[in-house]
Amino acid sequence: MxxxxxxxxxxxxxxxxxxxxxxxxxxxxxxxxxxxxxxxxxxxxxxxxxxxxxxxxxxxxxxxxxxxxxxxxxxxxxxxxxxxxxxxxxxxxxxxxxxxxxxxxxxxxxxxxxxxxxxxxxxxxxxxxxxxxxxxxxxxxxxxxxxxxxxxxxxxxxxxxxxxxxxxxxxxxxxxxxxxxxxxxxxxxxxxxxxxxxxxxxxxxxxxxxxxxxxxxxxxxxxCDVETAYTCAAVGEDGGEGRVLFLNGAQHSYVDLGDPKHLEYAYTQWIGSYVDGLPAGPLDVLHVGGGGFTLPRYVAATRPGSDNLVLELDPALVELDRRRLGLRTGPLLRVETGDARAGLRRQPSASRDLVIGDAFGHLAVPWHLTTRELVTDVRRVLRPGGVYALNVIDGPARRFVRAEVATIAAVFPFVTLVAPRPALRGETGSNFVVFASTSPVRAMPDSLTGEELRAFVGGARVLTDDYAPVDQLLTWD
Missing domain, CATH: 1.20.1250.20 (MFS general substrate transporter like domains)
Structure with missing residues (x-):
């Protein structure tokens, strides 16, 4: 040619x-x-x-x-x-x-x-x-x-x-x-x-x-053990009945197959301790994010008769939990798959005693679950005196957690932040748990509230649907 x-x-x-x-x-x-x-x-x-x-x-x-x-x-x-x-x-x-x-x-x-x-x-x-x-x-x-x-x-x-x-x-x-x-x-x-x-x-x-x-x-x-439409998921073993769920390479959940009351990570222990201190009897709990379903199973085991509804984005992750982490769902532990914000909007007002937010990963944070508009919807779903418990992960700079606390405090009158003292001082990264309510929040060890919390937040800007630069705030430095 x-x-x-x-x-x-x-x-x-x-x-x-x-x-x-x-x-x-x-x-x-x-x-x-x-x-x-x-x-x-x-x-x-x-x-x-x-x-x-x-x-x-x-x-x-x-x-x-x-x-x-x-x-x-x-x-x-x-x-x-x-x-x-x-x-x-x-x-x-x-x-x-x-x-x-x-x-x-x-x-x-x-x-x-x-x-x-x-x-x-x-x-x-x-x-x-x-x-x-x-x-x-x-x-x-x-x-x-x-x-x-x-x-x-x-x-x-x-x-x-x-x-x-x-x-x-x-x-x-x-x-x-x-x-x-x-x-x-x-x-x-x-x-x-x-x-x-x-x-x-x-x-x-x-x-x-x-x-x-x-x-x-x-x-x-x-x-990956399983590559879903949203994440790379893997399950590790600790030599016994403990299982660790990894999402995109980072530890996300720990599950003890033989004891659903066992809480391995500090942040789950803080939330579990708060749940234990609530008035006796079943609770109506909404979980924003499922992961390994550690906290839903804990509530089901420690509060028999509680209604646990889990909003989890990834159906393939739920199937992995069933196969590898022993998840059993039923009338009192239900899962709705799909975007958590859309799922939250569907919930009736004043229908839950507790909302647990655990959808944030190490460096992967759905920004639309961080904003004042989302927190306002959480308050709508909670009964008077109900509690919002949110797990936040941040580095020593603490820019993201400060902004998130400022955002929650713009909606709820009573807010408490729990974390290790070195993390609160900015010496290390950590999990932080924010507890918020329309009623006074019970004091906990290693917590900030009142003037101490306001000093911690400083001039952090409230996150909104129009302004939520989460990736820029969240840096592990």
């Missing part, structure tokens, strides 16, 4: 559609890959999007430069597809190895891990479109039509990949499978185009794909 012969329109459109879509698949899956190590936060989302855009820009610029430097740019298409396949397959082991190393390396680790996950494969694949454009420009009189058509096809590929990955693939297929299948599709396209043009593909790139990418992607250990 002569170098001046335009590339077949359908093949050109297929290459642009495939590579543009592949970049978006990598971008969406990239956030799932880095989440277990650096959290699913605004910072990690921003890093993934920024790195993807940088890779697209660099790849497009480089592809255009190569298109003008090579007499026949089509000879580069098969190697680029095969190298893109190899880089895509290698992404999985690279992130898993580097993620464990960078987990506690500080804020820069988010950007570095995002770059390691995305930049090389996205840049290689983004270089394809300008090469295809050059190969389609047989007649300069039709430049606008060619560029517009291929740009439209590329955008359509990106949109298709975004919807398919976000709504279908992530919810039904593990991330590792998505990446390896994508790498396989790209490799087939590379071999296929090599056969179409030269009958043989680029053997060195093919060897890199087969020898490096796929085997490493298969054998590298996954940090």
């Amino acid at each position: 002569d170098a001046a012969t335009p590339l077949n329109n359908r093949i050109a459109a297929g290459l642009v559609f495939l590579t543009s879509g592949a970049v978006l698949v990598l971008e969406i899956v990239g956030l799932r890959l880095v989440g277990p190590y650096v959290g699913v936060t605004l910072s990690s989302s921003t890093a993934i999007i920024g790195v993807a855009l940088a890779a697209i820009a660099y790849g497009a610029w480089t592809g255009g430069w190569l298109a003008d430097r090579r007499g026949d740019p089509r000879r580069l298409l098969s190697p680029l597809l095969l190298l893109g396949a190899a880089a895509t397959a290698a992404t999985l082991p690279i992130v898993r190895v580097a993620g464990a190393w960078l987990r506690d390396a500080g804020p820069s680790s988010v950007l570095l891990l995002a770059a390691m996950a995305l930049f090389v494969p996205a840049a290689l694949l983004s270089a394809v479109t300008p090469l295809v454009v050059k190969l389609q420009l047989a007649d300069l009189a039709h430049t606008g039509r060619v560029v517009g058509r291929l740009s439209s096809v590329g955008t359509l590929g990106a949109i298709t990949a975004t919807f398919a990955t976000g709504f279908v693939l992530v919810a039904t297929v593990p991330t590792s499978v998505i990446l390896l299948v994508l790498a396989g599709v790209l490799a087939l396209a590379g071999f296929g185009f090599g056969g179409y043009w030269r009958r043989t593909g680029n053997l060195s790139a093919a060897a890199a794909f087969v020898v490096i990418g796929v085997p490493l992607g298969i054998v590298t250990p996954s940090p």
